[in-house]
Amino acid sequence: MKKYLSYIVLFFSSTFIAPLMAQTTTTEFSLDNGLKVIVREDHRAPVVVSQLWYKVGSSYEKPGSTGLAHALEHMMFKGSSKLGPGESSRILRELGAEENAFTSDDYTAYYQVLARDRLAVALEMEADRLASLTLPEDEFLREIEVIKEERRMRTDDRPSGLAYERFKALAYPASGYHIPTIGWMHDLERMTIADLRDWHERWYAPNNATLVIVGDVQPDEVKTLVTRYFAKIPARPIPAVKQPLELAEPGQRSLTLYLKTQLPSLMMGFNVPSLSSTDKPTDVHALRLIGALLDGGSSSRLPAQLVRKQELVAGASAWYNAFARGDSLFVLSATPNVQKGKTLADVEAGLWQQLKQLQDTPPSTAELARVRAQVVAAEVYQQDSITSQATQIGTLETVGLSWRLQDTDLAALEAVTPADIQAAAKQFFTQSRATTLYVHPEEARP
């Protein structure tokens, strides 16, 4: 069992020489069966969060079998050797715990937030469904209907959800990231309980999981509990996993949709690397700062220039997931200010103008200082939530990075120069990397 003390020493711009110290104690150990455990102590309140992260998500799925990772997540609540269907939820509820699970392209994770004295119950039941999930067929036949309802609610009846699903399918031509996590409806229709049993056997092993525990606990007591419930689960061979890699420049793509909406909207995505897939981390950190320059707060460029100054858009955003297992996307989206007569073409030109500005002119020192001040503060604010601390650790570990990156992250961002930002903008914001989605109201269909 190793112990790490990390001091996050934060420096502000020269106006405010204010080093802030936020000390956290994080302990890492592994069981003999390969289960990796990370414990962060936070003794502010007698509560704890436990998150078990499996290295499997929708990007691991095959055509025809989409939606499996997410469907299995639902079935993990339907009983194991010690528990009947739905019983773990009822027990946790009675204990006053918050519990749920989430699935994405890169991971499937299960969590419980509860009073610290109840941690053992959460761990015992979590270990049981890892080792001995029942997967009863009658429960599956009901649950797949629930999942279809989830798809109808979040995707089929929600224009923004539907648009994003189609956008992703086009923007990732080569990798499994084109698969929607909820699954295509026709794949949900033909999914069987045998598919799910196979999925659980293939991926749910202690050596394919990371357990993250944050809260009012001591590492020794956690180690005793985790060993008690998880150590007897044997390691199993996991299929060789290939990193989701994309074509660097797949070519200019566009998609037009007519949806049940009153407002047109636009989305633009650029194929870019992530921190896991790049061999030049500076590029990735530069892209992260570009995300903050464009949409890091109300004074950033998209709200200041496009919303307030030009009154071109009703709203605009930029986001970039640097913490993916494979190659990622830098995405911009906007809704035109139709009250001012602005069109999708105007918005598209306006967004390109913002990107061109980043390519032509390096950001000022003052603007970068503002972005850094926000990053630094956000790092402190994030520690107010044990759940977001655990989620950050779990994400980093599951996408093939280390939670220890947290200690060097601010320095890495500090090291990015205005010239790096300009260079990244030139390299990545090109037509040959771009996918553009135009969403029009159904009534506008020609």
Next chain:
Amino acid sequence: MMSLRIFSASLISAALLFNAGCSTFSQQQALQSNSVEQRISSLAALSKQSPITRTLDIQEWRTSAGTKVLFMAAPELPMFDLRLTFAAGSSKDQQTYGLANLTSAMLNEGTGTLDAGQIAARFEDLGAEFSAGSYRDMAVVSLRSLSDAKLSSPALELFSQVAAQPSFPAASLARIKNQLLAGFEYDKQNPGKLASLALFEQLYGEHPYAHSSSGNAESVPGISRQQLQEFHRNYYTAGNAQIALVGDLSIAQAKAISEKVSARLPQGTAAAVTPEPVKTPTSNTHIEFPSTQTHILLAQLSVKRGDPDYPALFLGNQILGGGGFGTRLMEEVREKRGLTYGIYSSLSPMQATGPFMINVQTRAQLSEATLQLVQDLLRDYLENGPTAAELADAKRESLGSFPLSAASNSAIVGQLAAIGFYDMPLSWMSDFMQDVQALTVEQVHAAFQRHLNPEQLVIVTAGPTVEQLPLPEPVDRSAASAPAGRQH
């Protein structure tokens, strides 16, 4: 399931703490959990322990301008949260729907010396987060800042200016109105939103809770700068404000901050209390919408803040459909029949009587059968009340989740803001827990019967008109307590 156990000494002391009703709680607990404790050994060990809760040392005072302050020191992280609340929600709109919301949205658009971009840049230079929001009862203005005085002093100065001296520039007003109008257009693609808007209109008729807090496409364009200035002068006053403050501050610092923030506000007294709504007639409204699912809402006026029946209604609602899995509604509608992704019942106690509401969405072909099922479940619950076992479980849940309600600064500042705004005692959180633990099945049942009537519902559906199908058979979970294991 009838083997009685003797409960442990530590549980008895916990029971004494929460007085009389707890004997029922502990007995039932022992009855209920017998078989599951044999299977889950950690659960057997746990029943000997009582939950631990963080002690909240809340200070209360009034500033010289007359603003009530609730403060809790939390020195662990170098940050603090300030939440300023005013009785300045959309219930004060009168006939100008959306006035309160527009006032709130315009606060950080200008102060006379600074424009929107400068205000935003200044907060962001300091790493501070500003936000403003408006609801039916209250307007909320918040600041989150690092506690280093070099950063927090200028952030607080700017916060005070924005909250107390907004200039409501005309150009910004036109822009924000356009954004609101775009939002109304956006709402039209969301059947759940359309149903909810219709529901409040049906439920509240002429009452100030009837209209949407955002206003609507007819009301917003006509709102003038003078109306915003007047609304601000009347309602964003020191006498109509409360301050909640949590974080890395000494009591002296907290006093200085609250003194300064409240002194800047316009002078004024507390706003008049929102009148009680009149009882709503039963109604059934359908909104035709080309979706694949039908959204179903059922509601009734139920309870207001301070009602002595609230703890009973809260606990009863937890059993019926409050929170996530394990409620009657979730079990019957989602788990056994696969009809929906989620079904919830909620109680929203407000200054005037708020709604009880059930919210579900299902594939359109099953909407009529689902609505019927939900009505039957509600009727049965109101007629027969919860079982003793359900009540015991729900009490234990409340006790267990209590520590979570004060686990972070943001959770605590939210609690303090509500206690301050609704003028509840500092001990409200623990009083409420004591009340909940003392409840009997009969009391919960009686409270539900006093406040709700299954024959007087306001129902709104939004979805397509399609041929209807009968309900699927429920899955049989009778063997649930003896699972047949499939081992790897």
